[in-house]
Amino acid sequence: MIENDLKEALESITSQELNGKNYKRSDFARSILNYPAMMVPAVQEPIIHCLSKHLDEKISLIDPFMGASNTLVTGMKQGCEVFGQDINPLSLLVSQVKTSYYLSTELEEARRVLMSKINSDTSVRIEVDFKNIDKWFKAEVQLELSKLRRGILSEDNLLIRKFFWVALAEVIRLVSNDRTSTFKLHVRTSDDIQNRRLSPIELFTSLVKRSTRDIIEFCRILEEGDHIENGQYKNNVDVVWGNSLGGLNTKKQFNLLVTSPPYGDNQTTVTYGQFSYLPLQWIPMEDIDPNIYIDYLKSTMEIDSNSLGGKMIQNFSEVEEKLFEKSSELKGLFEKFDFEKKKKAKKVLNFFHDMDLSIDNMVTKLKPGAFMVWTIGNRNVNKTEIKNDKILSEILQSKDIELVTDLERDILSKRMPGRNNFSDLMKKEKILIFKNKY
Ligand SMILES: C[S@@+](CC[C@H](N)C(=O)[O-])C[C@H]1O[C@@H](n2cnc3c(N)ncnc32)[C@H](O)[C@@H]1O
Numbered sequence: 001m002i003e004n005d006l007k008e009a010l011e012s013i014t015s016q017e018l019n020g021k022n023y024k025r026s027d028f029a030r031s032i033l034n035y036p037a038m039m040v041p042a043v044q045e046p047i048i049h050c051l052s053k054h055l056d057e058k059i060s061l062i063d064p065f066m067g068a069s070n071t072l073v074t075g076m077k078q079g080c081e082v083f084g085q086d087i088n089p090l091s092l093l094v095s096q097v098k099t100s101y102y103l104s105t106e107l108e109e110a111r112r113v114l115m116s117k118i119n120s121d122t123s124v125r126i127e128v129d130f131k132n133i134d135k136w137f138k139a140e141v142q143l144e145l146s147k148l149r150r151g152i153l154s155e156d157n158l159l160i161r162k163f164f165w166v167a168l169a170e171v172i173r174l175v176s177n178d179r180t181s182t183f184k185l186h187v188r189t190s191d192d193i194q195n196r197r198l199s200p201i202e203l204f205t206s207l208v209k210r211s212t213r214d215i216i217e218f219c220r221i222l223e224e225g226d227h228i229e230n231g232q233y234k235n236n237v238d239v240v241w242g243n244s245l246g247g248l249n250t251k252k253q254f255n256l257l258v259t260s261p262p263y264g265d266n267q268t269t270v271t272y273g274q275f276s277y278l279p280l281q282w283i284p285m286e287d288i289d290p291n292i293y294i295d296y297l298k299s300t301m302e303i304d305s306n307s308l309g310g311k312m313i314q315n316f317s318e319v320e321e322k323l324f325e326k327s328s329e330l331k332g333l334f335e336k337f338d339f340e341k342k343k344k345a346k347k348v349l350n351f352f353h354d355m356d357l358s359i360d361n362m363v364t365k366l367k368p369g370a371f372m373v374w375t376i377g378n379r380n381v382n383k384t385e386i387k388n389d390k391i392l393s394e395i396l397q398s399k400d401i402e403l404v405t406d407l408e409r410d411i412l413s414k415r416m417p418g419r420n421n422f423s424d425l426m427k428k429e430k431i432l433i434f435k436n437k438y
Pocket of ligand 1: 037039085086260308
């Protein structure tokens, strides 16, 4: 296939496919944890398929911001080698589960044993303690969550424990006093808290059943595609914790990068860290990855401030100059802001500074001729549109990475923040496809 054919093939992907019309919520075990801003696998499927036909070699796929690993599992369905990294320990946990192979018999037996232990547990000991625990969890909820935690810890098989921890994380999202309407931590009104009658154990029981069904269904799809051998995915799968700004923790090189990056710093866009703070209080770090080295439970802000754009850069004018050389869109945008608004604009610049450095790390992991697929939308800062797609495109092209084509899609099926200055423009997003020249 020559380059023009590829462009044509990509552009002929129907808007129905790109808008995710064909998707079911439970596809690819997507609903085992309602992680924020997840990619819809059905959207990426035709693109990965098209590029893999063009590359005509085994696909090795990397996602440096893997989130809930929907991109990785889409690649697995097509038999790719996959590598994913994320700074959020909860993303790692759910990715470890979704990229593993489980047997329904072992999950069902483990659930039966666990539920019988939990139902006969009479202890009233509360298993975790952290600042403001009583603000976020009612006493009776703490009691049941403690039983669940004790029960899960008594399971010997780490992979099965991880599966249960993900179910517990989803339970915590639903039973804490945090409002589920935003990803930021916002406590419910006291009336609301008083009136809610939720049993974490009952919820856990039904969620574990549903998640078992979803995971097993995905494992069955992998089997049908002949991607399983000796109870394992045939190709390499590696998901790790790490800050993509500092580097990518793999020695391999890849021929396909597919990602949906953050759209700005987490605090002002999607607070992945705040979303994860309460579940992570109940899940022991050793069961996720004992080598995680940020103290992510120190405060509700810790993960977000370690994420892209989370820390203010010092040598501002130097950075400004370098970035403006790469992106005239960013330069023009910055010139438009008056002094008051410049503070906010600085955050935007800060974010692109981190993104720029992360891209440098990614490029070192790409083979010559590798493709990159970036799904990104624009956002609003003080009523000014930040054209993320254009800026990203200019930054990538400044590194000799050429744009093959861009596609557009509606994002009605994506779980995005309900109310903030971010969502106004978030009705469409772009899928930008690039090729690494060297
Ligand atoms: C839009 S989500 C990714 C969604 C994912 N592609 C999917 O399909 O579900 C963006 C992710 O970037 C992660 N992230 C932000 N800054 C990061 C950094 N510096 N290093 C690694 N991951 C980061 C966030 O934790 C979040 O999980």
